[in-house]
Amino acid sequence: KAGVTQTPRYLIKTRGQQVTLSCSPISGHRSVSWYQQTPGQGLQFLFEYFSETQRNKGNFPGRFSGRQFSNSRSEMNVSTLELGDSALYLCASSLVRAGGSYNEQFFGPGTRLTVL
Amino acid sequence: GDSVTQMEGPVTLSEEAFLTINCTYTATGYPSLFWYVQYPGEGLQLLLKATKADDKGSNKGFEATYRKETTSFHLEKGSVQVSDSAVYFCALLYGGATNKLIFGTGTLLAVQP
Numbered sequence: 336k337a338g339v340t341q342t343p344r345y346l347i348k349t350r351g352q353q354v355t356l357s358c359s360p361i362s363g364h365r366s367v368s369w370y371q372q373t374p375g376q377g378l379q380f381l382f383e384y385f386s387e388t389q390r391n392k393g394n395f396p397g398r399f400s401g402r403q404f405s406n407s408r409s410e411m412n413v414s415t416l417e418l419g420d421s422a423l424y425l426c427a428s429s430l431v432r433a434g435g436s437y438n439e440q441f442f443g444p445g446t447r448l449t450v451l
Numbered sequence: 452g453d454s455v456t457q458m459e460g461p462v463t464l465s466e467e468a469f470l471t472i473n474c475t476y477t478a479t480g481y482p483s484l485f486w487y488v489q490y491p492g493e494g495l496q497l498l499l500k501a502t503k504a505d506d507k508g509s510n511k512g513f514e515a516t517y518r519k520e521t522t523s524f525h526l527e528k529g530s531v532q533v534s535d536s537a538v539y540f541c542a543l544l545y546g547g548a549t550n551k552l553i554f555g556t557g558t559l560l561a562v563q564p
Contacts, residue, residue: 339494366550378540378554391551425494429550437550439485442495 336362339428339443347449353414356446360407360428366390367409368440369401372423381424384409385431413448421450453478457541457555464562470528472558474515474541477522482543484508484517484524485552489538498526498539536562 340359348354360367368391369381380393384403401411407428413420427440458473476484483502487495499508504519513528524541541555 341494368550368552370552377556378552380551380553383550385550391549393551427495427552437544439483439497439500440544440550440552441497442487444494 339426339441341424341426341443341446343446344444345447345449347451348416349451350416350418352416353412354416354448355410355412356424356426356448358409358411358426358428358443360409360426361441364428364430364441365407366429366431366437367403367407368427368429369409369411370425370427371395372425372445373421378425381411416450418450421448423447453482453543453545453553455541455543455553455555457539457558460538460557460559462558462560464531464560466533466562466564467530468562470526470531470535470560472526472539472541472560474524474526474555475522476524476541476543478543478545480545481519482545484515485542485544486513486515486524486526487540487542487554489540489557491537495540531560531562533562533564536560 366385368383383391387403398414403409423445425445427442429440430438454477485500486498499510501508501517507516538557540557542552
């Protein structure tokens, strides 16, 4: 079974631009979560999508947004990029059990975003 | 709020040495606990998990036991290899409708031949 895939793997943008990152979950996984990893702040939760709906959101400004499609693929968008947005953005997918609780999360390789 | 605390790194060991990386957590309720490993330039790989008190997770020679009384989930391996060099993250996940992992700061392990 193929793992979580993320595209692109590397991205260089300048301040003020916007960027869209893509994530394809493991087949059958309907929950997709996004995390930001930086040396200073570590791993921080951005948001989670399930059945095309955002279910949870972390403490990030409104410039960070996302969506999920009917095939469970997800995208996240960052508008008006700032230097501090430089980070590794990780996507994770998981199964949702019949009662609504979650199995473990499986991560993709990440997208390395550099803002100049 | 909920949090995970890991021992500071780097941890430097010689090959075949015994490894312990300490992890404690603060949470209300009964979270599931995980260890993830990150190799240079890669994403996170799930190493092992435990979903309730006294559960022992194990994989590739690594073990960790969910200790509710000490709110701990320490990672151990009896004999490390150079290929185990990586950053290790302890994390907790609540049950129910919250699919949000809370991570520790990570511990860098360097194994020397």
